[in-house]
Amino acid sequence: MLFLMKTLRFTTLPGDGIGPEVMEVAVKVLQKLGNLYNFSIESSSHDVGGIGIDNHGEALPESTLAACKKVDAILFGSVGGPKWENLPPKEQPERAALLPIRKAFELFANLRPGNLYPELCDLSPLRSDTVANGIDTLCVRELTGGIYFGQPKETTTLDNGEKQAVDTMVYRTEEIERITQLAVNAAALRDGRICSVDKANVLETSVLWRETVINCVQKLNPNIELTHMYVDNAAMQLVRDPNQFDVLLTENMFGDILSDELAVICGSLGMLASASLGTQKNSFDLPFGLYEPAGGTAPDIAGKGLANPCAQVLSAALMLRYSFGLEEAAQSIENAVKETIRAGLRTGDIAMGKKATGTSEMGQAIIDRLQ
Ligand code: IPM
Ligand code: MG
Numbered sequence: 001m002l003f004l005m006k007t008l009r010f011t012t013l014p015g016d017g018i019g020p021e022v023m024e025v026a027v028k029v030l031q032k033l034g035n036l037y038n039f040s041i042e043s044s045s046h047d048v049g050g051i052g053i054d055n056h057g058e059a060l061p062e063s064t065l066a067a068c069k070k071v072d073a074i075l076f077g078s079v080g081g082p083k084w085e086n087l088p089p090k091e092q093p094e095r096a097a098l099l100p101i102r103k104a105f106e107l108f109a110n111l112r113p114g115n116l117y118p119e120l121c122d123l124s125p126l127r128s129d130t131v132a133n134g135i136d137t138l139c140v141r142e143l144t145g146g147i148y149f150g151q152p153k154e155t156t157t158l159d160n161g162e163k164q165a166v167d168t169m170v171y172r173t174e175e176i177e178r179i180t181q182l183a184v185n186a187a188a189l190r191d192g193r194i195c196s197v198d199k200a201n202v203l204e205t206s207v208l209w210r211e212t213v214i215n216c217v218q219k220l221n222p223n224i225e226l227t228h229m230y231v232d233n234a235a236m237q238l239v240r241d242p243n244q245f246d247v248l249l250t251e252n253m254f255g256d257i258l259s260d261e262l263a264v265i266c267g268s269l270g271m272l273a274s275a276s277l278g279t280q281k282n283s284f285d286l287p288f289g290l291y292e293p294a295g296g297t298a299p300d301i302a303g304k305g306l307a308n309p310c311a312q313v314l315s316a317a318l319m320l321r322y323s324f325g326l327e328e329a330a331q332s333i334e335n336a337v338k339e340t341i342r343a344g345l346r347t348g349d350i351a352m353g354k355k356a357t358g359t360s361e362m363g364q365a366i367i368d369r370l371q
Contacts, residue, residue: 006039008324009283010073013048013064016093017297018307018359019077025309025363026075026316029333032367033320037329044071048101049079049093049297059096065104072282073323074101075316076292081299102144107276107290108175109182110141110255111318114242114262115271119341120350123267130241135266137245138190140183141255143276145175146205148252171205171251176212182277183249184220193225193246197234197254209251235261259294269295270308270349273315275322282323289323291315301348305358308347310337313366336369343369 008030014023023045030041046064047055056063059079068074079093089095101107116124116135124131150168158164180196187194196213198206210228217226229237231254237244238258242265250258263272272294277287293311301307317333320326341350345365348356357365 006324006326007042008034008039008073008320009042009071010075010319010323011064011068011071012043012045012075012077013068014045014077015049015079015097015297016051016081017078017299017302019049019079019297021303021305021359022293022307022309022312023075023077025359025366026312028363029313029336029367029370030316030320033329033332033370036332036370037326039324039326039329043075048076049097050081050084052097053084053087053091053093059091059093060100065101068101068105072284072286073288073319074105074290075312075319076290077312078293078295078297081297081302099148101290102276103149105288105290106144106279108142108144108279109179109275109277109287110139110143110259111182111186111275111277111322112139112141112255112259112262112294113137113273114139114259114266116266117271117338117341120267120271122352123350124265125267126239126242126265131243131265133243135242137242137248137262138186139248139250139255139259139262140179140186141259142171142175142179142251143255144252145171146252169203169205169253171208173208173212176209177216178279180213180216180249181220183247184217184224187224187247188221191246192223193227194249195227195229195234195245195247197229197231197248197250197258199231199254200228201230205251213249231258234258238262238265263294268308268349269293269311270347271310271314273311273318275315275318277322284323284325286323286325289319291319291323305360306348306356307359308349309359309363309366310341310347313337313363332370333366335371336366339369340365 150170321330
């Protein structure tokens with residue numbers, strides 16, 4: 001029998017701060033997993049963010065973009081840091097790298113799982129009786145539309161010399177339909193509930209959003225339990241009882257805000273992964289995607305071998321799941337991380353005063369638990 005080994009082609013964009021050290025762990029995990037699940041990896045590393053500015057004069061260098069166009073997925077680290085903080089907002093590494101890369105690959109669907117293991121429930125700022133059993137929700141955020149990209153987007157000077165700035169929040173039906181479809185698929189694999197978040201009491205875009213989501217869910221899968229919530233109420237409900245939500249579906253800016261709220265409720269940014277899926281199919285006929293940890297570059301601990309690699313490793317698991325169709329391998333990573341935490345290993349961000357483990361030791365503990 002001919003046994004074909006799958007080759008996973010992706011770029012790694014480690015970026016700044018702790019990015020490179022946690023990326024190193026994620027690649028090691030993938031290499032080890034390849035032996036167990038019979039795949040090989042072909043990855044190349046490129047500059048993005050602050051290091052892109054330093055080495056190429058741009059946060060998203062042409063050469064990096066070109067390399068990403070040749071592969072099936074991007075494993076992203078994190079970008080930014082004090083060195084580039086005084087640049088004008090448009091040139092800051094976060095914005096100047098992430099927004100164009102999202103646009104370039106039309107990464108319209110941002111999946112941010114909000115997971116808190118029961119073992120880590122004391123990390124959550126929420127009352128322990130609220131989160132004693134952990135948290136398991138998924139935020140599905142529209143990522144290439146709305147007020148982030150709508151035109152006009154400009155600052156002008158009025159006749160009286162006063163300045164005026166405008167951002168435009170705009171959505172087309174099709175943009176809402178494709179993100180809803182994704183949320184429906186995700187919910188069907190979970191508890192089958194979607195709460196769509198909008199501001200339909202005030203915003204036209206939200207009226208269209210709600211109407212389109214209702215029609216779409218009805219058509220795609222009427223078994224999904226669909227509810228709606230205004231964004232201000234959703235922000236409140238999230239801290240009151242995060243587990244009332246299975247899948248939260250929302251537009252770009254609301255999702256930006258709510259996903260950070262969800263992240264802090266889940267205790268440590270060092271544990272949270274995310275996937276941004278595009279409209280294009282890769283060579284496996286699966287979505288091209290960008291996978292990145294939710295946390296930042298943590299410049300205070302960068303280069304010290306103290307960073308938590310879990311979010312980067314879990315992002316690699318999402319890459320295996322969505323862009324390479326390797327569900328079992330993805331679960332193997334997720335279980336290994338869970339077992340590592342269960343065994344009591346903790347990096348500083350999740351140690352709660354107990355003895356902290358370093359980045360590579362944590363990585364090795366995960367690798368040892370891959371099955
Ligand atoms: C995020 C970030 C970005 C966003 C910024 C850095 C442009 O906050 O990924 O949530 O607002 O989308
Ligand atoms: Mg954000």
